Amino acid sequence: MTTLKTALVIDDHPLVARGIGGFLRSHCGFDEVDEVTDTEDVWRLIDVASPPSLVVLDFWLSNNASLQLLVELKAKLPNTPILVMSADGDMVVQQKVFATGAHGFIHKQEAGSVFVEVVSKLLSGKRCFESLTKENLRTAQSKELYVTASELGLTERQGEILGMILKGFPNKRIAQQLSISEQTVKEHVSGILIRMGVGNRVEIITKLRGKRLE
Amino acid sequence: MTTLKTALVIDDHPLVARGIGGFLRSHCGFDEVDEVTDTEDVWRLIDVASPPSLVVLDFWLSNNASLQLLVELKAKLPNTPILVMSADGDMVVQQKVFATGAHGFIHKQEAGSVFVEVVSKLLSGKRCFESLTKENLRTAQSKELYVTASELGLTERQGEILGMILKGFPNKRIAQQLSISEQTVKEHVSGILIRMGVGNRVEIITKLRGKRLE
DNA sequence: CGGCTCACCCTACCAAGGTAGGGTTACAAT
């Protein structure tokens, strides 16, 4: 029996899927890589009798969809390692992926060499989760849980300050970091409060809980 | 500056602590290893100015103590990787350890070579958690990412108030809802702040972002 | 040009959050 090295890439962005597919072929020695941009197509492409050696799954849609897909994939392909990718650096995402039983997690912006390493680990039956640096934590955005400042009707500066509020910074620190007076920060904060229809910064944070900025 | 490779081992079994300490010295190249068998002694041995390169923590007693200690260690030694060990193979344990923010987890009965590998990973800033067996997976999947008040070392009342803080309630409203004075609420809040090693309620919220209580 | 918004500055004021230092009760452990 010929054991071809095959993979299935699931990502809603065709370009990304193509890019990853190509990378697996050229740098990881895969013989065949299928690329899927629609969850509907996943099951058509999977032949349970000869499952892929690896599944790469983007963590893009509202949590449920990708996690649910992950669960289904695990059930139908019990012996296939699943690598989940995300542009979102949030710890919570990785935790959920971990808890749901993926075999690995990697950030999209990670260097190619790291990617190769992770893939080879998964293929050898290991699990692999990334370290979270402080920078990673800050780089945000996964499509559904992200909100832009302009979507909230905020000015550029207000958006900048909103970001710092969400990190828990007090006005004084925001002022220092932006090299403006604390009073000016307060005025920007007041502007944000009015725009968002809330009474204080704590409500801003709880209102945007689970979402990410910019 | 001379950067010695130092470690702190926390285990209530003296023999185990000695064994692990010796192993770190002989097989992992540590220059100095402190061994503690009593949680009371932990803080005497830790010099925050020159923190250890690694902390090895046994998950021994009833959940509370070790997780609480873990939280405190993270607060005081933000840059030191913490490896939690356990003789208990239950997935839930690892899950909790992961959620509470340890950098790695390993079973005591694991082979020495694995131990070496895990330690070197942690020292290079990575996180490392063990693979899950199929039996363990089932229990893991159903578990949520939650943190209980007692795991944070909080009293019952403090936990109750923490929940309201996370909902964005101001002290006044908390007081009304619990039918106690606002001052008492403030004192509970202060207690929570100290336990969690932060300076104000906003930091509580940002610190627990994404986690659920109770 | 005038009218507009945005970013920035100021003083002054008040409310909310948090600390310090007192104290009382209840209840469990030594």
Next chain:
DNA sequence: ATTGTAACCCTACCTTGGTAGGGTGAGCCG
């Protein structure tokens, strides 16, 4: 019987957050 801890109360004090009501200069638009 004493110690310890949790929950509750108080006054007093300081810091932070937010509002109100002033003002300036830069830039855009009709």
